[in-house]
Amino acid sequence: xxxxxxxxxxxxxxxxxxxFHPWIFSGAxxxxxxxxxxxxxxxxxxEKGEYLASGIYNSGNIAVKILSFQPVDDLDQLFxxxxxxAYFLRKQIGLATSNQTNxxxxxxxxxxxxxxxxxxxxxxxxxxxxxxxxxxxQRDRLVNALKTVYGxxxxxxxxxxxTVLHKSKAQAxxxxxxxxxxxxxxxxxxxxxxxxxxxxxxxxxxxxxxxxRERLTHYVEDKKVLNTFCYSGxxxxxxxxxxxxxxxxxxxxxxxxxxxxxxxxxxxxEAADHEIYAADVFxxxxxxxxxxxxxxxxxxxxxxxLSARHQAVMAYKRLNAQAFAKVRSPGIVFTFSCSQVxxxxxxxxxxxxxxxxxxxxIRVLDxxxxxxxxxxxxxxxxxxxxxxxxxxxx
Ligand code: SAH
Numbered sequence: 235x236x237x238x239x240x241x242x243x244x245x246x247x248x249x250x251x252x253x254f255h256p257w258i259f260s261g262a263x264x265x266x267x268x269x270x271x272x273x274x275x276x277x278x279x280x281e282k283g284e285y286l287a288s289g290i291y292n293s294g295n296i297a298v299k300i301l302s303f304q305p306v307d308d309l310d311q312l313f314x315x316x317x318x319x320a321y322f323l324r325k326q327i328g329l330a331t332s333n334q335t336n337x338x339x340x341x342x343x344x345x346x347x348x349x350x351x352x353x354x355x356x357x358x359x360x361x362x363x364x365x366x367x368x369x370x371x372q373r374d375r376l377v378n379a380l381k382t383v384y385g386x387x388x389x390x391x392x393x394x395x396x397t398v399l400h401k402s403k404a405q406a407x408x409x410x411x412x413x414x415x416x417x418x419x420x421x422x423x424x425x426x427x428x429x430x431x432x433x434x435x436x437x438x439x440x441x442x443x444x445x446x447r448e449r450l451t452h453y454v455e456d457k458k459v460l461n462t463f464c465y466s467g468x469x470x471x472x473x474x475x476x477x478x479x480x481x482x483x484x485x486x487x488x489x490x491x492x493x494x495x496x497x498x499x500x501x502x503x504e505a506a507d508h509e510i511y512a513a514d515v516f517x518x519x520x521x522x523x524x525x526x527x528x529x530x531x532x533x534x535x536x537x538x539x540l541s542a543r544h545q546a547v548m549a550y551k552r553l554n555a556q557a558f559a560k561v562r563s564p565g566i567v568f569t570f571s572c573s574q575v576x577x578x579x580x581x582x583x584x585x586x587x588x589x590x591x592x593x594x595x596i597r598v599l600d601x602x603x604x605x606x607x608x609x610x611x612x613x614x615x616x617x618x619x620x621x622x623x624x625x626x627x628x
Contacts, residue, residue, distance in 0.1 A: 254613035258298035273368035290368035299349035317379035337420035338607045345609035354437040358389040361437040367404040445605045451476035457527035462515040467494030480507040519556035535573040554588035567625045574619040600624035
């Protein structure tokens with residue numbers, strides 16, 4: 235068995251670990267062995283010397299992110315097992331073998347037993363983002379595990395950790411760890427998208443909205459649809475393909491709008507009545523016509539940390555109130571929040587406050603969330619970040 239440096243917890247702090255919560259806060263630590271450094275793989279013990287868990291140490295508020303609640307003797311094996319089990323799940327839910335969808339999330343951090351790591355699969359290219367120095371140092375193990383699991387299907391691995399680790403001590407650069415840039419064309423429910431993981435936001439496509447984009451298609455036939463914060467046009471492509479009468483796509487990023495245009499054309503939908511607006515959504519909603527049948531509100535995370543939570547909730551309220559003022563009766567609003575620090579009840583509270591302000595009759599038709607390739611550990615409710623409501627507004 236290899237010797238990993240030890241972290242000893244205070245007496246009353248072991249219970250959270252026994253309940254399989256994957257984070258250890260710095261305040262729970264009694265002693266660190268002197269040889270523990272940022273990024274080290276460590277073992278966590280009680281004061282009495284009982285083994286609790288193994289994980290990656292990082293000085294900071296969350297000091298250890300747990301990868302295993304059983305002693306680990308071979309890290310290569312641990313990574314292989316995690317990737318195998320993640321792949322098995324995606325196969326079981328029909329994603330890894332689908333001929334209509336060839337992009338999905340393979341590793342969703344805590345939800346797949348690899349806290350601090352995201353891996354998205356884009357038709358042969360795996361795009362990884364490590365959110366900690368220690369996880370980034372494990373990248374060769376990840377690449378080896380991906381090679382074993384995917385074999386010749388794996389054409390490239392792009393490490394995009396530089397974008398998220400630029401403020402840390404890590405020497406992370408965005409680069410290919412294997413292979414080189416591929417065409418970037420993927421299929422999602424049969425719709426074609428070109429994904430630019432190098433220039434795009436996150437890993438290139440917001441894969442977490444796949445099922446919700448599909449859900450939208452049930453409401454749009456012959457309707458006038460407004461897709462706000464459209465990014466590369468995901469909801470717009472689905473809406474046009476589902477026979478919307480007219481679609482307006484709004485984003486403040488010129489690049490995003492260029493991708494939207496490309497993706498609409500790639501699906502041979504350019505003949506549709508589709509307008510693209512480069513604008514701030516809050517401004518757009520002030521001046522646009524009030525005749526939309528369906529409005530999609532999918533803003534970026536308004537709050538990155540707890541300190542910004544109140545402001546974020548107020549922004550959700552403002553945005554939803556603006557949409558309620560512009561949707562026809564009866565109309566449909568798909569409203570989302572991807573801020574992890576805003577829990578579902580607070581998000582719904584903000585939407586309710588906006589509804590009250592509008593004075594309209596508003597019913598909840600559906601509660602939306604992140605799909606099965608973005609699983610969360612039941613012991614780590616913080617992992618649920620995407621919340622959405624389908625509302626009927628009269
Ligand atoms: N709905 C998209 C993902 C949205 S990501 C999808 O399904 O793929 C959020 C988008 O909001 C980004 O493209 C970003 O450029 C845009 N954005 C952020 N703030 C904005 C604002 N105030 N007005 C308009 N667009 C904004």
